[in-house]
Amino acid sequence: MHFGEMGSRWGFNRTVGQIYALLVLSETPVNANTLGETLGVSRGNVSMAIKELQAWRLVKVQHYPGDRKEYYQPLGTIWDMASTVFDERRKREVDPTLSLLRDILMQAQDNHDDDYALQQMRDIHDLLDMFMRWADELQSLGPDKLQALMKLGSGAIKVLNLKDKLLGDKTETDKQ
Amino acid sequence: MHFGEMGSRWGFNRTVGQIYALLVLSETPVNANTLGETLGVSRGNVSMAIKELQAWRLVKVQHYPGDRKEYYQPLGTIWDMASTVFDERRKREVDPTLSLLRDILMQAQDNHDDDYALQQMRDIHDLLDMFMRWADELQSLGPDKLQALMKLGSGAIKVLNLKDKLLGDKTETDKQ
DNA sequence: CTGAACTTTCAGAAGTTACTGAAAGTTTAA
DNA sequence: TTAAACTTTCAGTAACTTCTGAAAGTTCAG
Numbered sequence: 453m454h455f456g457e458m459g460s461r462w463g464f465n466r467t468v469g470q471i472y473a474l475l476v477l478s479e480t481p482v483n484a485n486t487l488g489e490t491l492g493v494s495r496g497n498v499s500m501a502i503k504e505l506q507a508w509r510l511v512k513v514q515h516y517p518g519d520r521k522e523y524y525q526p527l528g529t530i531w532d533m534a535s536t537v538f539d540e541r542r543k544r545e546v547d548p549t550l551s552l553l554r555d556i557l558m559q560a561q562d563n564h565d566d567d568y569a570l571q572q573m574r575d576i577h578d579l580l581d582m583f584m585r586w587a588d589e590l591q592s593l594g595p596d597k598l599q600a601l602m603k604l605g606s607g608a609i610k611v612l613n614l615k616d617k618l619l620g621d622k623t624e625t626d627k628q
Numbered sequence: 629m630h631f632g633e634m635g636s637r638w639g640f641n642r643t644v645g646q647i648y649a650l651l652v653l654s655e656t657p658v659n660a661n662t663l664g665e666t667l668g669v670s671r672g673n674v675s676m677a678i679k680e681l682q683a684w685r686l687v688k689v690q691h692y693p694g695d696r697k698e699y700y701q702p703l704g705t706i707w708d709m710a711s712t713v714f715d716e717r718r719k720r721e722v723d724p725t726l727s728l729l730r731d732i733l734m735q736a737q738d739n740h741d742d743d744y745a746l747q748q749m750r751d752i753h754d755l756l757d758m759f760m761r762w763a764d765e766l767q768s769l770g771p772d773k774l775q776a777l778m779k780l781g782s783g784a785i786k787v788l789n790l791k792d793k794l795l796g797d798k799t800e801t802d803k804q
Numbered sequence: 805c806t807g808a809a810c811t812t813t814c815a816g817a818a819g820t821t822a823c824t825g826a827a828a829g830t831t832t833a834a
Numbered sequence: 835t836t837a838a839a840c841t842t843t844c845a846g847t848a849a850c851t852t853c854t855g856a857a858a859g860t861t862c863a864g
Contacts, residue, residue: 453711463637465851465852466852467852467853476748476752477744477745477748477749478744478745479744479745484810484811493853493854494853494854494855495811495812495854495855496811496812496813496814496854496855497813497852497853497854499812499813500812500813500852502811503812520808520809520810520811520861520862521809521811522810522811522812530748530751530752530755531755534755536775541637545637568654568655569653569654569655570655572652572653572706573653574653576706579706579707579710582775582778582779583778585781586778586781589781590814599758602758602759602761602762603758603837605761605762605765624858628862641821641822642822643822643823645843660840660841669823669824670823670824670825670827671824671841671842672824672825672826672841672842672843672844673823673824674820675841675842675843676822676823676842676843678841679842696831696832696838696839696841697839697840697841698840698841716814728863
């Protein structure tokens with residue numbers, strides 16, 4: 453189905469995406485053979501996909517008495533999933549980029565032959581860093597409050613405008 | 629460099645990422661030959677990468693009198709870049725997923741044999757949809773206000789708490 | 805122990821994506 | 835026109851990713 457393709461942009465391959473989709477949509481836990489047969493992929497492939505889903509902390513295993521097979525189930529809610537994937541990708545993609553940028557900026561301290569590039573990197577670093585801190589804060593709110601905040605939506609903007617009017621132009625630093 | 633790898637997760641390949649990084653870091657426009665030589669890739673590859681960057685509306689072309697080569701420059705600020713990439717990916721990845729989900733949900737109207745799966749899909753659809761609407765609102769704020777909002781950070785949460793206390797429990801619908 | 809019921813691993817095959825470079829296309833100056 | 839100075843295209847190849855399935859590993863009941 454189409455869900456697999458989506459998955460490839462979230463950092464895992466088609467089979468992993470499809471298996472996860474099946475698990476999420478199934479009310480009861482599913483075993484590896486059934487997954488393989490349903491999707492038409494080999495047993496080995498299913499095993500590797502499950503392994504990866506476990507590395508992402510996205511599935512848990514169930515056992516039924518009198519049956520030695522492992523039955524898989526998604527771990528946590530849709531929110532947990534989104535949150536976990538966000539964490540993992542951050543750890544794998546963003547954090548290394550931020551520290552690379554920091555290293556370059558440190559080493560170039562008093563080397564003035566490429567001020568422009570350094571300033572660009574500083575800007576990117578600061579933007580990414582600010583965004584990530586914000587994302588952390590939002591994530592730490594938990595689903596309920598975050599959802600409320602999203603629904604509030606443009607309401608938050610009104611608060612912001614109000615604050616500006618009350619406090620003057622403090623935050624309006626970088627018009628372009 | 630490491631920037632290329634980052635790019636591959638943003639929907640384009642290594643060379644495209646590297647070329648864009650070079651352009652962003654260069655104060656003056658750069659021509660295709662220089663790009664190719666600097667990165668050690670073929671002229672043809674540079675041409676295709678530039679074509680892709682143009683499809684993403686991320687570069688513009690400059691000409692110098694007495695020189696027929698095309699000189700490339702990033703189009704817009706870092707913020708514009710982030711914003712453009714977000715738009716494009718949304719159009720390519722999220723929108724199709726949302727409409728697929730909607731189609732399935734419509735067609736399954738009064739088919740009760742898989743209520744659980746349908747409910748899961750509805751949840752995912754609603755979460756994704758809410759998130760995207762929110763992202764739209766934030767994006768339409770423009771860089772200055774968005775930055776202010778991010779810096780406000782946990783302040784917004786206090787506002788939210790205050791609102792809850794004043795208005796009662798209206799928004800607290802889905803505890804888990 | 806033994807062997808049946810499983811899961812995991814991994815070498816090689818299949819499939820996919822990216823890159824090269826020669827050829828074709830475009831533009832402009834003379 | 836012509837030809838020089840470029841850019842684009844694309845068939846073939848290289849590099850990478852994913853998948854298969856047989857073999858090895860694990861667990862457990864008898």
